[in-house]
Amino acid sequence: MKAYLDNAATTRLDPEVLEAMLPLMTEQFGNPSSIHAHGRAVRSALERARKTVAGLLHAAPAEIFFTSGGTEADNTAIRGSIETLGLTHAITSPLEHHAVLHTLEHLARQGRITLSLVRVDEKGQIDLDHLEELLSTQPRALVSLMHGNNEIGNLLDLDAVGELCSRYDAIFHCDTVQTMGHYPHDLQQLSAHFIVGAAHKFHGPKGVGFLYVRPGTRIHPFVHGGAQERNMRGGTENVYGIVGLAKALEIAYRDMDEHRRHIEGLKKRMIDQLREKIEGVLFNGLSADLDRSLYTVLSVSLPPSDINDMLLFNLDIAGISASGGSACSSGSEVGSHVLGALQVPADRANVRFSFSKFTTAQEVDHAVQVVAELYKREPIC
Amino acid sequence: MYLDYNSTTPVDKRVSEVVFQTLTDVYGNASSQHSYGIRARLLVDEARSSIAKVIGSVKDEIYFTSGATESINFALKGLALHPRNSKRHIITCPTEHKAVLETCYYLESIGFDIDYLPVNEHGVIDLEKLSSLIKQDTLLICLMWVNNETGVIHPIEKIGEIAKEAGAYFVCDGTQGVGKLPINVVESNIDILCFSGHKMYAPKGIGGLYINSYAKAQNRIQPLLHGGAQENGLRSGTYNVPLIAGLGKAFEISLVEMETNKIFIESLRNKAEQELLKLDGAFINGKRAPRIFNTVNVSILGFDTDVFIGINKDIAISNGSACNSSLIQPSHVLLAMGLSNSDAISSIRISLGKDNTNDDIDLLLMRIHDFMTLL
Numbered sequence: 001m002k003a004y005l006d007n008a009a010t011t012r013l014d015p016e017v018l019e020a021m022l023p024l025m026t027e028q029f030g031n032p033s034s035i036h037a038h039g040r041a042v043r044s045a046l047e048r049a050r051k052t053v054a055g056l057l058h059a060a061p062a063e064i065f066f067t068s069g070g071t072e073a074d075n076t077a078i079r080g081s082i083e084t085l086g087l088t089h090a091i092t093s094p095l096e097h098h099a100v101l102h103t104l105e106h107l108a109r110q111g112r113i114t115l116s117l118v119r120v121d122e123k124g125q126i127d128l129d130h131l132e133e134l135l136s137t138q139p140r141a142l143v144s145l146m147h148g149n150n151e152i153g154n155l156l157d158l159d160a161v162g163e164l165c166s167r168y169d170a171i172f173h174c175d176t177v178q179t180m181g182h183y184p185h186d187l188q189q190l191s192a193h194f195i196v197g198a199a200h201k202f203h204g205p206k207g208v209g210f211l212y213v214r215p216g217t218r219i220h221p222f223v224h225g226g227a228q229e230r231n232m233r234g235g236t237e238n239v240y241g242i243v244g245l246a247k248a249l250e251i252a253y254r255d256m257d258e259h260r261r262h263i264e265g266l267k268k269r270m271i272d273q274l275r276e277k278i279e280g281v282l283f284n285g286l287s288a289d290l291d292r293s294l295y296t297v298l299s300v301s302l303p304p305s306d307i308n309d310m311l312l313f314n315l316d317i318a319g320i321s322a323s324g325g326s327a328c329s330s331g332s333e334v335g336s337h338v339l340g341a342l343q344v345p346a347d348r349a350n351v352r353f354s355f356s357k358f359t360t361a362q363e364v365d366h367a368v369q370v371v372a373e374l375y376k377r378e379p380i381c
Numbered sequence: 382m383y384l385d386y387n388s389t390t391p392v393d394k395r396v397s398e399v400v401f402q403t404l405t406d407v408y409g410n411a412s413s414q415h416s417y418g419i420r421a422r423l424l425v426d427e428a429r430s431s432i433a434k435v436i437g438s439v440k441d442e443i444y445f446t447s448g449a450t451e452s453i454n455f456a457l458k459g460l461a462l463h464p465r466n467s468k469r470h471i472i473t474c475p476t477e478h479k480a481v482l483e484t485c486y487y488l489e490s491i492g493f494d495i496d497y498l499p500v501n502e503h504g505v506i507d508l509e510k511l512s513s514l515i516k517q518d519t520l521l522i523c524l525m526w527v528n529n530e531t532g533v534i535h536p537i538e539k540i541g542e543i544a545k546e547a548g549a550y551f552v553c554d555g556t557q558g559v560g561k562l563p564i565n566v567v568e569s570n571i572d573i574l575c576f577s578g579h580k581m582y583a584p585k586g587i588g589g590l591y592i593n594s595y596a597k598a599q600n601r602i603q604p605l606l607h608g609g610a611q612e613n614g615l616r617s618g619t620y621n622v623p624l625i626a627g628l629g630k631a632f633e634i635s636l637v638e639m640e641t642n643k644i645f646i647e648s649l650r651n652k653a654e655q656e657l658l659k660l661d662g663a664f665i666n667g668k669r670a671p672r673i674f675n676t677v678n679v680s681i682l683g684f685d686t687d688v689f690i691g692i693n694k695d696i697a698i699s700n701g702s703a704c705n706s707s708l709i710q711p712s713h714v715l716l717a718m719g720l721s722n723s724d725a726i727s728s729i730r731i732s733l734g735k736d737n738t739n740d741d742i743d744l745l746l747m748r749i750h751d752f753m754t755l756l
């Protein structure tokens with residue numbers, strides 16, 4: 001039996017989404033910037049997609065900019081705000097995705113900014129008092145903190161961070177890649193200046209994402225060229241991707257409660273079974289806390305054993321696709337920086353299982369059974 | 382009727398089949414270590430090889446991006462802003478695509494010194510003038526291979542030689558030539574070659590660039606996108622596996638069909654051109670220059686291009702490049718060739734592709750005739 005439990009890395013395309021993308025790949029092929037009929041048909045599909053995304057997030061279409069993915073959206077927000085608004089200080093956490101961390105570290109190395117890391121505890125919780133302390137010494141900073149952590153699932157208290165950022169006049173970029181399409185985002189309530197999405201994390205296609213920019217926050221383009229995306233992002237638009245993204249987000253919002261119930265049930269099932277079957281199993285971060293972590297992610301810490309080094313390999317042999325840390329870097333034999341920051345003990349093995357609406361209870365049971373088998377204690381006689 | 386292939390091409394059926402199949406069947410993240418990931422990674426690798434084969438490089442020198450614009454931004458900013466780069470001078474040309482020009486304006490705004498090598502009335506550059514612009518401080522020469530508006534072909538081998546001798550990088554926007562004409566990046570001394578899928582029967586939103594192992598090995602280019610360190614750390618972001626596979630397929634097809642397409646399309650183009658030249662006061666832009674076989678850019682005295690396009694909504698032609706064509710402005714390329722504002726405004730670009738027919742040309746000519754007699 002096969003079990004795909006790596007949905008935080010990427011999800012399977014929804015057939016409904018493919019359906020929506022088809023016409024753009026076959027008959028409607030014009031360049032959306034062209035003024036003839038071929039072009040205008042595609043342009044209107046593109047603008048409809050923008051309206052759909054904006055509507056779902058309670059934003060205005062002019063606040064949505066399509067990009068080549070979550071990484072480009074994060075890079076654009078971070079570099080754009082620092083360079084355009086002349087910010088000299090940024091605050092982030094050691095648990096961010098590399099799209100954020102490496103971008104900020106690069107800017108710090110170049111001397112554009114000083115970079116502060118907010119303290120996190122061994123559960124990966126952001127120390128809000130420390131954040132306030134950093135903000136009070138360096139007002140008008142860029143704060144970049146993610147909404148849902150892709151490795152351990154921790155959720156950020158968006159209201160509290162937003163409130164602190166407003167109080168200290170900071171620019172707040174929130175990497176919402178893991179929550180987009182899984183949690184309702186209401187930009188009338190949210191005070192973030194930038195949030196982002198990557199379609200392939202919610203059953204849309206790879207290679208397309210978007211950036212939301214709060215009105216009044218003007219940033220310079222990051223990719224220079226033609227007048228696309230209202231001069232913010234040059235390059236002929238990935239129209240099938242964009243149409244697919246909008247469709248995927250629409251479906252995600254339409255079925256959100258139902259999917260959430262289903263997936264949360266699976267996660268709980270896995271936690272319960274692992275606890276029952278494996279002595280000494282633990283969960284990293286807030287992963288086992290259903291209210292304070294992504295319902296799609298479970299980060300499991302397995303007790304010391306000879307087979308730890310071969311765990312993922314063994315899972316793969318048994319048809320189970322899961323992740324050691326995050327999949328988002330190539331040659332990922334380097335340990336996870338997130339687990340490193342939590343100082344998880346080196347003698348334990350960590351595996352991330354992540355679920356989607358397509359995941360079944362059978363897949364979860366199969367994974368638990370295989371893991372339990374691997375960690376079965378030999379009876380001591 | 383579609384006569385705007387330089388703006389974008391339809392996706393070849395064989396390419397869209399690959400894309401659909403990959404979209405449905407291969408959903409792993411190409412960076413993942415498990416079997417789903419490995420399957421995705423193999424497709425990415427295969428595409429890389431197909432591309433390398435067409436342009437005469439090795440597969441490790443091919444990098445994927447979201448399109449030529451991103452490739453150009455990456456190339457120019459990546460070389461210019463690298464911490465170990467101290468050179469401040471860049472040579473480009475006013476007939477380049479906006480992706481190059483806008484990026485150069487940006488670099489100019491932060492202190493780089495940009496020279497714009499002029500072209501003559503045929504759209505041709507003067508190689509001696511190019512050599513004379515070179516300084517100690519010249520970091521790179523950025524000149525396109527085939528012009529998107531006129532089809533004029535720059536002498537890339539000679540430019541490559543000059544760049545090499547000067548110790549400058551040769552960055553070439555190959556978007557309109559790759560897949561249509563043969564090229565060998567090594568023989569042409571090209572350091573970076575940029576391309577886009579949707580100009581060669583692959584989808585929009587995927588492209589890439591060749592970076593020669595010298596620029597890479599010397600660690601002289603820095604990424605535009607930072608993150609998960611995909612593409613050897615030079616381009617982060619989850620691999621767009623389906624479109625990458627589609628792009629690979631398009632390259633594979635181009636290798637086989639390049640010559641047949643050329644012969645067929647060139648004959649249509651020549652026919653269109655001959656007929657157009659019979660019109661009063663008509664002239665072909667770039668007529669005396671080496672030009673690609675699919676493009677005609679014609680100026681017709683007193684011809685109101687925008688009205689013509691407005692009336693003939695079923696005909697897709699262009700009054701400039703698509704990226705500018707929502708604004709009614711004379712083409713910056715034609716102005717750089719010395720055309721007057723009114724001649725530039727009275728010009729149309731017809732760009733043909735493999736799905737065009739003789740009837741398409743006849744219909745276009747008839748519509749132009751009707752329009753002219755109406756006036």
Ligand SMILES: Cc1ncc(COP(=O)(O)O)c(C=O)c1O
Binds near residue numbers: 150
């Ligand atoms: C939290 C987070 N941010 C950003 C990204 C980058 O998204 P993409 O790879 O689509 O560019 C990812 C996933 O890879 C992610 O999990």
Ligand SMILES: Cc1ncc(COP(=O)(O)O)c(C=O)c1O
Binds near residue numbers: 235
């Ligand atoms: C010569 C040239 N360079 C660059 C580009 C930009 O390509 P893209 O829009 O796919 O990024 C184009 C097409 O628009 C072009 O014709």
